[in-house]
Amino acid sequence: MAKKSVASIQTGEGKGFAKAIRMVKSPKTGAYVFESNIIPNGDVKAYFKK
Numbered sequence: 001m002a003k004k005s006v007a008s009i010q011t012g013e014g015k016g017f018a019k020a021i022r023m024v025k026s027p028k029t030g031a032y033v034f035e036s037n038i039i040p041n042g043d044v045k046a047y048f049k050k
Contacts (some may be wrong), residue, residue: 016040018045
């Protein structure tokens with residue numbers, strides 16, 4: 001089942017998107033937390049700049 005879903009993501013519309021994970025410092029505790037979003041491939045550089 002997993003192979004089928006992974007294969008459909010890579011061949012369908014999913015190829016135009018990427019999962020981006022970045023570290024963000026929490027203003028409340030001061031600890032770093034990971035923030036992940038699924039964004040279009042063209043917006044990856046802009047996502048990491050902000």
